[in-house]
Amino acid sequence: MTFQSKTPEGPLEQKWRNHKSNIRLVAPNNRDRIDVIIVGTGLAGGSAAATLAEQGYNVKAFCYQDSPRRAHSIAAQGGINAAKNYQGDNDSVYRLFYDTIKGGDYRSRESNVYRLAEVSANIIDQCVAQGVPFGRDYGGLLDNRSFGGVQVSRTFYAKGQTGQQLLLGCYSAMSRQIGKGKIKMYNRHEMLDLVIVDGKARGIIARNLITGEIERHSAHAVVIASGGYGNVYFLSTNAMGSNVTAAWKIHKRGAYFANPCYVQIHPTCIPVHGTNQSKLTLMSESLRNSGRIWVPKNIEDAKAIREGRKKGSDIPEEDRDYYLERRYPAFGNLVPRDVASRAAKERCDSGYGIENNETNEGVFLDFSTEIRKKGREAAFEQGISNPTADQIRKLGEKWIEAKYGNLFQMYQQITDDNPYKVPMKIYPAVHYTMGGVWVDYNLMSTIPGCFVIGEANFSDHGANRLGASALMQGLADGYFVLPYTIADYLADDIRTGKISTQLPEFDEVENNVKTRLNKLINNGGNKSVDHFHKRLGLIMWNKVGMARNEHDLKEAISEIDELRSEFWKDVFVPGSDDGMNQELEKAGRVADFLELGQLMAMDALNRNESCGGHFREEYRSDEGEAKRDDEHYTFVAAWEYHGEDIKNEMLHKEELKFENVELKTRSYK
Amino acid sequence: MKLTLKIWRQKDEHSKGKFESYQLDEVSPNSSFLEMLDQLNERLINDKKEPVVFDHDCREGICGTCSLYINGQPHGPDRGVTTCQLHMRRFKDGDTIHIEPWRAKSFPVIKDLMVDxxxxxxxxxxxxxxSVNTSGNTQDANNIxxxxxxxxxxxxxxxxxxxxxxxxxxxxxxxxxxxxxxxxxxxxxxxxxxxxxxxxxxxxxxxxxxxxxxxxxxxxxxxxxxxxxxxxxxxxxxxxxxxxxxxxxx
Amino acid sequence: MSLSGLFLISFLLVHLGVNITMIWSKDLFNAASHFMETNWIIQSMQWILAIGFIVHIVYGIILTIQNRRARGVQYAVKKGGSAPLSSRTMIHSGILILLFILLHLRDFLVPMKLGLVDDNYELVAAKFSNPVFVIIYIVAFILLGLHLSHGFQSAFQSSGAAHSKYTPIIKGLGKAYFLLMSLGFTAIAVVMYFRSLT
Missing domain, CATH: 1.10.1060.10 (Alpha-helical ferredoxin)
Structure with missing residues (x-):
């Protein structure tokens, strides 16, 4: 196992360029002797699959969905960042780099983040060439919007469906290679383990979800692009099938897992409505460009709203507490996600929440100011000299509809409220995981030949991710980073020849997989998989959620321990393993979450500081803001698996060196 | 609310399928249609029966995984809405709901309501x-x-x-x-x-x-x-x- | 389908033009039908017309079989409201119209072609004095209207002529056209029937 970041020497701006010039190549005529497995077909996996296939490698791509087009990248709404400076607001690669480092609360690797900022502009060029219909202005040029935590407009978007359009672009590129036979696509397949031969990742064991068959697939390198693990909380904005299984399996085979406690809780989601709820729905951060977040100033008003005696629109302007604008005048409603989420929790914990659910968790996101402002502007443009309030309102609503129409429609469909007339109710929800499998500068994990890209790795966002950066990272990894760095590794394999799936290593791993499936199917317990998943989710949300403390984390660790042993004793999986069985799929995933959850709590307990999405109640400033401990915790916590008892995992530290930015207390005031 | 569900059950592509009837009490009008089916499945599992198989993933109306032909209409009665975004408030207490898979020769049934x-x-x-390769050397995005x-x-x-x-x-x-x-x-x-x-x-x-x-x-x-x-x-x-x-x- | 359909649509217009003359005068109608029987352009067009009909019918049947096969298992419950009735029943209205055309050929075209009648107007007038015939005739033209109400704009859509600005105009034209055909032919039948009573 190698645990070195392999960050190239030299000045920051030249690291990537020099590195690219110095790493080895695989000649075009040798590439079709090399097979690469890619697990996951979201923005990272899909773009990597397409690019590697274009270059001439034989790619085998796997996804659990029925088509690569359905990966959860598709649900990203707001946009993708790029340092293009099209709006002339003094943006640059350095600023994007700096904002990302600062946004991540100085817990990410400088070299990786700079590379990300560097290639960001290329992504936009590439996507436009692929036919991605980004939003444009009337002059026909690309439009931009602003996102949280920055003071420039660098976010490119396609209405509220940017992730969809980028993923479909990527899927198109994949489709082209599938048609040429360069990508062999395995839909409805789930990777259940990694096969290591002579210390190198050489294949996977996958289950065909339709037939239930256990299949062996070999390759010269394995790329994991299976996304994040937010579903450990049961309720999150992730897709129902999103899971940690692929990432967790490689962790158990030797890949270190980094910073598992860094979870992003997104401030603007639709609040929980009831116990049968299966998932949470995000309302794009872009809405914070136009919406103002508030709760009533008077606790009585909040109570009246919860009880239905008053509506948000009944509260006069002077009785509203626009708490983000009050606390953070410089960034206002556009503070980073972790800050916005904690501020909402603070208000609700103090009794000002407005949602009528068990926990009163909800705040208003109000568009009335923007509707008036834009309505007045539109009236002026149309030459209406004395517009009535009604005219202004109509014009303003029209502007809102053009900008956010689909989001407003979705909100209304779910809540039955009309957000053009009454303020939206929102509350933070689990959205993204910055933690993930540890990788070096080449995106390779501690297992040689096993690469990890996109949300599944830990690399670029530190302790908190800025909005519109996930799409950027996924595509950067897949289109522009991995295809170069993987060649450096594969250069050794041009003479290796096909890897046989008859090797004893495959036998052994396949047997393990089968044993575990058998155990789940024949367990004969009494409780459903969801029963355990919901209980795990509650532990995680209450004790390893937005605010954590030593006492709760210790409790969580032992509670998860108990829950896990109860799961293996009492879980019931109906049906058989020789065909489509969605409960069996879920059971395997929840079993992995039950291990990961514990590691998250351990990591959170270990990190005696507050940084980004990780907020420890014991470590805060007098004003209640997060307080880092740079002296002791400027490192990546990389955990090494040591047998079934997760509590035995061993911590390795990768010290983070900041040579180009000065570590400061993050301030958005 | 109380509902009667008539759901197409089919073991696999080559088996013959048929409708099964299920009663469901205490459905919240605020649930989504798929959460209602989750509720049914949870009950089936507790009764040691096989749950109904249906496709779904993002539940935000964007991934395109969910399907279902509900009371004679794909994605149910609402316009411009996927099944996962359809909410039970659209139905009335005591309704009977027919749920079928997409029917097309080119979309063979995999199991129950799931099609290929x-x-x-x-x-x-x-x-x-x-047909453009991902070289990163395309022209600037604003050139055209x-x-x-x-x-x-x-x-x-x-x-x-x-x-x-x-x-x-x-x-x-x-x-x-x-x-x-x-x-x-x-x-x-x-x-x-x-x-x-x-x-x-x-x-x-x-x-x-x-x-x-x-x-x-x-x-x-x-x-x-x-x-x-x-x-x-x-x-x-x-x-x-x-x-x-x-x-x-x- | 769309090309042959558009061709048949233009033929119907000519047919109505000839028939309508019988409302005004016997001589005018006889002159018009005589012209149709003797003019060489019309005579040669007849064969093209027959081919047009055959193509339209055969192609329609083939497509319908293909389309039925594409479904496989039928739905148990179906709510048809999402597409207009006319569009869903093209094959049914089409087959009924075909039966009517056969009847129509037997009644008029064959005797006229074989020269069995001296006075075309008398032949037509005699037929229209029969109320059963008139009813069949009217029903057929209602069906034709139904067929055209979808067929007209569909033909444009299939040939790629659709545009948010012009499609409403085409749809309007289609409506006007099918109403003209249905009402035109029906009116002739009704007028002729009442004329026979006096």
Whole structure:
């Protein structure tokens, strides 16, 4: 196992360029002797699959969905960042780099983040060439919007469906290679383990979800692009099938897992409505460009709203507490996600929440100011000299509809409220995981030949991710980073020849997989998989959620321990393993979450500081803001698996060196 | 609210299926349709029975995984909405709800309500792309200004989620709306122009090869499409196709 | 389908033009039908017309079979509201119209072609004095109207002529056209029937 970041020497701006010039190549005529497995077909996996296939490698791509087009990248709404400076607001690669480092609360690797900022502009060029219909202005040029935590407009978007359009672009590129036979696509397949031969990742064991068959697939390198693990909380904005299984399996085979406690809780989601709820729905951060977040100033008003005696629109302007604008005048409603989420929790914990659910968790996101402002502007443009309030309102609503129409429609469909007339109710929800499998500068994990890209790795966002950066990272990894760095590794394999799936290593791993499936199917317990998943989710949300403390984390660790042993004793999986069985799929995933959850709590307990999405109640400033401990915790916590008892995992530290930015207390005031 | 569900159960592609009846009490009007099915499944599991298999994933109306033919309509009674975004407040206490899988020869049933839509992937592989490599050496994104109206129309076509409701709704099980959405998106953008005719030919050929029916312009697809993709796209596809048939060699 | 359909649509217009003359005068009608029988352009067009009909019918049947096959298993519950009735029943209205055309050929074209009648107007007038015939005739033209109400704009859509600005105009034209056909032919039948009573 190698645990070195392999960050190239030299000045920051030249690291990537020099590195690219110095790493080895695989000649075009040798590439079709090399097979690469890619697990996951979201923005990272899909773009990597397409690019590697274009270059001439034989790619085998796997996804659990029925088509690569359905990966959860598709649900990203707001946009993708790029340092293009099209709006002339003094943006640059350095600023994007700096904002990302600062946004991540100085817990990410400088070299990786700079590379990300560097290639960001290329992504936009590439996507436009692929036919991605980004939003444009009337002059026909690309439009931009602003996102949280920055003071420039660098976010490119396609209405509220940017992730969809980028993923479909990527899927198109994949489709082209599938048609040429360069990508062999395995839909409805789930990777259940990694096969290591002579210390190198050489294949996977996958289950065909339709037939239930256990299949062996070999390759010269394995790329994991299976996304994040937010579903450990049961309720999150992730897709129902999103899971940690692929990432967790490689962790158990030797890949270190980094910073598992860094979870992003997104401030603007639709609040929980009831116990049968299966998932949470995000309302794009872009809405914070136009919406103002508030709760009533008077606790009585909040109570009246919860009880239905008053509506948000009944509260006069002077009785509203626009708490983000009050606390953070410089960034206002556009503070980073972790800050916005904690501020909402603070208000609700103090009794000002407005949602009528068990926990009163909800705040208003109000568009009335923007509707008036834009309505007045539109009236002026149309030459209406004395517009009535009604005219202004109509014009303003029209502007809102053009900008956010689909989001407003979705909100209304779910809540039955009309957000053009009454303020939206929102509350933070689990959205993204910055933690993930540890990788070096080449995106390779501690297992040689096993690469990890996109949300599944830990690399670029530190302790908190800025909005519109996930799409950027996924595509950067897949289109522009991995295809170069993987060649450096594969250069050794041009003479290796096909890897046989008859090797004893495959036998052994396949047997393990089968044993575990058998155990789940024949367990004969009494409780459903969801029963355990919901209980795990509650532990995680209450004790390893937005605010954590030593006492709760210790409790969580032992509670998860108990829950896990109860799961293996009492879980019931109906049906058989020789065909489509969605409960069996879920059971395997929840079993992995039950291990990961514990590691998250351990990591959170270990990190005696507050940084980004990780907020420890014991470590805060007098004003209640997060307080880092740079002296002791400027490192990546990389955990090494040591047998079934997760509590035995061993911590390795990768010290983070900041040579180009000065570590400061993050301030958005 | 109380509901009677009549759900299509089928063991696998080759078995015969039939409707099963289920009673469900205490359904919250605030649940989504799929949460209602979750509730049924939880009960079936507790009774040691096999839960109903149905496709779903993002539950935000964007991934296109969910399907279901509900009371005679794909994605149920709401317009412009996927099944996962359909909420139970749309139904009344005491209602009987029929739930069937998409029916099309090209969408064979995998199990219960889950169908195989890989035909769509094959249509995409036949031409649903712009042939540009990911070198990173393309020209600057703002080098070609694109008329906003065209860009917006391209976006509207590109909003297709590939769910297959058009096929399910069409009396001919035609997938023309799906094909036309992709052809239109690229035909409207300068980047897609060079191969736009060949693309139309190849995608339509694959569409026919997969065994989807022909478009007879009934408009059912447009009416039932959860993303309200316009029929105008099919006309644009026809234009591209006719042009291609008349002008290309192949 | 759309090309042959558009061709047949233009033929119907000519047919109505000839028939309508019988409302005004016997001589005018006889002159018009004589012209149709003897003019060489019309005579040669007849064969093209027959081919047009055959193509339209055969192609329609083939497409219908293909389309039925594409569904496979039928739905148990179906809510038809998402597409207009006319569009869903093209094959049914089409077959009934075909039966009517056969009847029509037997009644008029064959005797006229074989020269069995001296006075075309008298032949037509005699037929229209029969109320059963008139009813069949009217029903057929209602069906034709139904067929055209979808067929007209559908033909344009299939040939790629659709545009948010012009499609409403085409649809309007289609409506006007099918109403003209249905009402025109029906009116002739009704007028002729009442004329026979006096």
């Amino acid at each position: 839509r890989s035909a769509f992937d094959r249509i995409m592989s036949a031409g649903g792309f712009i 200004p694109i008329n906003k109206e065209d860009a917006d129309k391209a976006f509207d076509a590109a909003a297709c989620i590939g769910c297959g409701a058009c096929v399910a709704a069409c009396k001919n099980a035609s997938a023309m709306l799906f094909v036309s959405a992709k052809v239109s998106q690229f035909a409207l953008l300068p980047q897609g122009q060079p191969e736009s005719k060949q693309r139309a030919l190849n995608m339509v050929r694959q569409h026919d090869k997969e065994g989807f029916g022909n478009c007879s312009n009934t408009g059912a697809c447009e009416a039932e499409c959860p993303k309200e993709i316009s029929l105008e796209n099919i006309a644009r596809l026809n234009r591209e196709y006719i042009g291609a048939s008349l002008t290309t060699d192949a």
